Structures are given as C-alpha cells and as structure tokens.
Amino acid sequence: MINQDTIVALATPSGAGAIAIIRLSGNSAINIVEKQFKxxxxxxxxxxxxHTIHLGHIIDGDRTLDEVLVSVFKNPNSYTGEDVVEISCHGSNYIQQEIIQLFLRKGCRMATAGEFxxxxxxxxxxxxxxxEAVADLISSDNEASHQIAMQQMRGxxxxxxxxxREELLNFASLIELELDFAEEDVEFADRSQFKDLVDRIILVLKRLIDSFAVGNxxxxxIPVAIVGEPNVxxxxxxNALLNEERAIVSEIAGTTRDTIEDEISIGGIGFRFIDTAGIRDTKNVVESIGIKKTFEKIDQAQVVVYLFDASDFKTGSSRFKVGIEKIKNKYPKKPLIVIANKMDKLSDNESVSIQSQIKNLTLLSAKRGNGVxxxxxxxLGFVNTGALRNNDTIVTNTRHYDSLLKALQEVNKVRQGLETDLSGDLLAIDIRQALYYFGEITGEITNDDLLGNIFANFCIGK
Structure with a gap:
C-alpha cells in the first residue's frame, strides 16, 4: 500500500500569515526541491x-518566487520515514500556491488527508x-485533552x-505447540500461570475500559445545561462564566428563545455551557419551541445547573422548589447543581434561612460575579481527574474502546475455558481472537478500509 511517489501539501493553516510551511515527502523529494532551490x-x-536548514530562493525558470528556508530530513530519520523537505516561505496566499503548483508540475502529487x-x-x-493521537493532539483545546494526546503519541x-499482547502471545505459542504434540499428551503451558496472566489481563482491560468514561x-x-424559569x-x-457578553441579557422574560452554547476550560478540562430558554407555561409558539429545545439539551447534558431567583424567597413564593423537584424527578440520574442567583438581594439572615431549606444549595450573584x-x-468535582494526576493511561478513542470490549469478551472466554478444562485447540481459538482485537488497536492487524476511515479525518498537511 506504500506509494513511492512524492507528495506535497501546505502544512500550516490555509490563508495569509507571516510564515507558511510547505511539506514534501517521498523518494524524490530532495531531488525535486534541489532543482528549484538556489x-x-x-x-x-x-x-x-x-536535519539541516538552508537559506536560499525558490526559482521557476528566470522567476524568483520567494526567499525561503529549506529543512532537509533524510530517510529513515524523518517523520514519514522517507526523504522529507519542509519549505518555510512567506505566508502570502499567492506565494504558497505558486510554490505548490511549481512542485506539482515537477512531478509531485497533492497529498491526501493524513497521508504524511x-x-x-x-x-x-x-x-x-x-x-490517531497526532490528530487528537492537533484538535486538543484544553490542558487535559492535550496531556492525554501527548501521552498516547509517546506510546x-x-x-x-x-x-x-506479547504475554498472551507467548502462552498462545505454547498452546499451539501442544497441538503439534497432541498424540503424546504433553503440556507446555502451565495452566495455573496462564490463569494468573488471564486474570491480570482482565483487570487491566477493565481499568482501560472504565477510563473511557472520563477520557471521552x-x-x-462536558456539556452543562443552564436551566430555570425566565429572567432568573x-x-x-x-456571560459571567465566559467572561464576555455572549448572551443577550434583558429584563423581558423569554428573551432567550433558542439555546446558546460556548466552551471554556476550567482546571484544564473543557466544559460546554448551554444557555437554554426559560421553562414556563406559555402560549407563545416561538417560545414554546425554545422550551422544547431546552428539554432536548437537558437530555444531552451530563450536568444540569438549575437557577432560581433568590428574591422569590423574600416574597414567600415556592415556585423554585417546584421547579427543582420537577428537574430531579425527570432526570434522577443526572448530576444537579441548584443555584440561588441574585443573592445580593438577600440579607445575611435570609441567606442562612434559604440554605437551611435546600440541601447543597449554591449561593451566587451572576451579575456581580460572586460565587462563580x-x-x-x-x-470540576464531577470529573475524576485522579488518573490525569497519576499519569495513568486514559482511553479517549471510540475505536479503541470497542476493540477493548471485544478483547475482554474473548479473554473472559479463555478464563472460562481454563476453569472448565477446555481442550487446547478450543482455547487457542479464543486466544487468537483476543490477540486479533489487541492487534487492531495498534495496527498490527488492519485493512485498507480501516486506515481510510481513520486518516480521512486528518488535515491535508498532516
């Protein structure tokens, strides 16, 4: 499947900038650039x-296209394992395209997504x-996702x-050897040691599978729905969480008719906040649609933040208690944070009183930023970051998670086989299948369709 042709692509984001990098890879990369570089x-x-850098000009016949720096990486000591040349040129769109078109005319081919x-x-x-971790690293937008991608990219x-896989493969080899000497009734693989290995593999697989809940x-x-009645x-x-005027604020109830979403990083973890339409009985058709979307967003959220106006407490209204119970009953398994907003309108005694009536109540004044x-x-308390602090392996990729589940299923079959004294030939079938799923993760076992699906999600220059 390895193509021997030379590919070229822009490695930096498209558009004008101070500097752009054009990357070539292939057996002829250095020779092609050499003919156009003075x-x-x-x-x-x-x-x-x-691994050397050279100053000069890219020329096209009598034309000088740009003054550039050319970095040379010779095989096999390069990112792709082939000869690689990276040209740092000025970031004009015109210059970028002129240089790329020049190399296309001289025998290069445009790289496909993720081909490098x-x-x-x-x-x-x-x-x-x-x-796959390379793509995750490029798309990481907070400290935690960056840390996980770096750990995975480093292996x-x-x-x-x-x-x-290696330990399981060693025992599989002994099981297979027993099959060759089946008539002599010999046992090369110590069944008690093998059972201990299988138990250990199951523990590791379960830990990795469990880590996906955090890694994902x-x-x-983490989607967080901010809900409550209108005008709370x-x-x-x-806006206080984002530290910017992202949503329109008005005294008019029902101002927010549609959901507004934005993401920030808190403690290195990404949280996606969803400001929803106020929940109330209304005959306004447009507002009703917004309220319907509110409940759809609550369904999708992993954490619900319920706001009520603390001044309702002063008037003796119990609407906020009804609203809290409604959310608790409708979404009993979702983490819920109940917030009394506009606390600046209550006295100290009233603040103490309202806290005594509602357990785990958070006091806040969004307008003043108090309590944010x-x-x-x-x-952050809803996210288990202990694994990050301990630098444990965390699974973030759905494909890996699926393969781990299948591997665990096959390894459990192996353990059941050992407990029931299953014959070596039948044990070998389950072991081979478990090895297959391990190999799928690292690419020791793969196919063109799988590779096509994975690398199609990359950017062109990577």
Whole structure:
C-alpha cells in the first residue's frame, strides 16, 4: 500500500500569515526541491546532512518566487520515514500556491488527508494508536485533552497494550505447540500461570475500559445545561462564566428563545455551557419551541445547573422548589447543581434561612460575579481527574474502546475455558481472537478500509 511517489501539501493553516510551511515527502523529494532551490551559499541539498536548514530562493525558470528556508530530513530519520523537505516561505496566499503548483508540475502529487502520518504508520515510525493521537493532539483545546494526546503519541497506551499482547502471545505459542504434540499428551503451558496472566489481563482491560468514561468527556468537553424559569439570570451566568457578553441579557422574560452554547476550560478540562430558554407555561409558539429545545439539551447534558431567583424567597413564593423537584424527578440520574442567583438581594439572615431549606444549595450573584468560582469548583468535582494526576493511561478513542470490549469478551472466554478444562485447540481459538482485537488497536492487524476511515479525518498537511 506504500506509494513511492512524492507528495506535497501546505502544512500550516490555509490563508495569509507571516510564515507558511510547505511539506514534501517521498523518494524524490530532495531531488525535486534541489532543482528549484538556489542556495545563498551555493550548496546542493542532496549533499547536505539530514536535519539541516538552508537559506536560499525558490526559482521557476528566470522567476524568483520567494526567499525561503529549506529543512532537509533524510530517510529513515524523518517523520514519514522517507526523504522529507519542509519549505518555510512567506505566508502570502499567492506565494504558497505558486510554490505548490511549481512542485506539482515537477512531478509531485497533492497529498491526501493524513497521508504524511499514514506513511509514518506504514513505514513503522508510529503505530496506529500513536498516529490517531497526532490528530487528537492537533484538535486538543484544553490542558487535559492535550496531556492525554501527548501521552498516547509517546506510546503510553500502545506500550501497555503491546505488553499484554506479547504475554498472551507467548502462552498462545505454547498452546499451539501442544497441538503439534497432541498424540503424546504433553503440556507446555502451565495452566495455573496462564490463569494468573488471564486474570491480570482482565483487570487491566477493565481499568482501560472504565477510563473511557472520563477520557471521552475530557476529549469532547462536558456539556452543562443552564436551566430555570425566565429572567432568573441564566444568560447573565453564562456571560459571567465566559467572561464576555455572549448572551443577550434583558429584563423581558423569554428573551432567550433558542439555546446558546460556548466552551471554556476550567482546571484544564473543557466544559460546554448551554444557555437554554426559560421553562414556563406559555402560549407563545416561538417560545414554546425554545422550551422544547431546552428539554432536548437537558437530555444531552451530563450536568444540569438549575437557577432560581433568590428574591422569590423574600416574597414567600415556592415556585423554585417546584421547579427543582420537577428537574430531579425527570432526570434522577443526572448530576444537579441548584443555584440561588441574585443573592445580593438577600440579607445575611435570609441567606442562612434559604440554605437551611435546600440541601447543597449554591449561593451566587451572576451579575456581580460572586460565587462563580465556587460553581467552577463544583463542576470540576464531577470529573475524576485522579488518573490525569497519576499519569495513568486514559482511553479517549471510540475505536479503541470497542476493540477493548471485544478483547475482554474473548479473554473472559479463555478464563472460562481454563476453569472448565477446555481442550487446547478450543482455547487457542479464543486466544487468537483476543490477540486479533489487541492487534487492531495498534495496527498490527488492519485493512485498507480501516486506515481510510481513520486518516480521512486528518488535515491535508498532516
């Protein structure tokens, strides 16, 4: 599947900028660039050492396209394992396109999405899970997702899976050897040691599978629905959390007719806040649609923040208690934070009184920003960041999660077989299947369709 042709693409974001980087990879990369590069010092690129940078001009016949820096990486010591050249040019759209079009005319082909990283995988510079981590690293937008992607790209997850697979493979080899000597009734694989290994593999697989619950929300952000009756300060709270005027704030009830979403990082974790339409009985058709969407967003959210106006307490109204119970009854399994907003309108005695009536109540004044930090700490409390602090392996990829579940299913079959003294030939079938799913994660077992699906999600220059 490894193509021997030379590919070219813009490695930096498209559009004008100070600097742009154009990347080439392939057997002819250095030779193609050398013919269009005029070094300031008269050097020939093909005679230069790997990992060196050279100043000069890209020329097209008699035309000078730009003054550039050319970085040379010779195989196999490059990202793709092939000869790689990176050209740092000025970031004009015109210059970028002129240089790329020049190399296309000289024998290069435009790279497809993720083709540089695909070549790195096919040339054994990265395994498949490390290659996927490259895409996760590029898309990481908070400290936690960045940390997980870096750990995976460095091989933390791969090495753990590879170690399990190697140990299982060693016993599988002994089981297979027994099959060759079936007539002599010999046993090469110690069944008690094998059972201990299987038990240990099951524990590790369960830990990795359980980590996906945390890893998935860290990677994709934790959706938090801000709900409550109209005019209780939901939009003001969203603006206070984001530290900007993201939502329209008005004294008119029902101002927010549609959901407004934005994401911020709290303690290195991404939270996606959803400001929803106020929940109330209304005959307004448009507002009714907004309220319907509110409940849809609550269904999708992992945490619900319920706001009520603290001044309702002064008037003796119990509407807020009814609203709280309604949310609790409708979504009994969702984490719920109940907030009394506009606390600046209550006296100290009234604040104490309202807290005595509602357990775990958070006091807040969104308009003044009081209590916002307390809310942020509460939200962080819903995320188990212990694994991050301990640098444990965390699974964030759905494909890996699916393969781990299937591997666990097969390893459980192996354990059941050992407990029932299943014959070696039948044990071998389940072991091979477990090894297959381990190999799927790192790419030791793969197919073109799988690779196509994975690398199609990459950007072109990576």
């Amino acid at each position: 070094s300031i010092s008269g050097k020939q690129l093909s005679k230069q050492a790997t 990283t695909l070549r790195a995988f096919l040339n054994a510079k990265l395994d498949l899970s490390q290659a 933390g997850f791969s090495s753990e899976i590879a170690k399990l 929300v860290i990677k994709n952000g 300060g939901k939009s003001t709270l969203l 930090d307390v809310l942020k700490n509460q939200l």
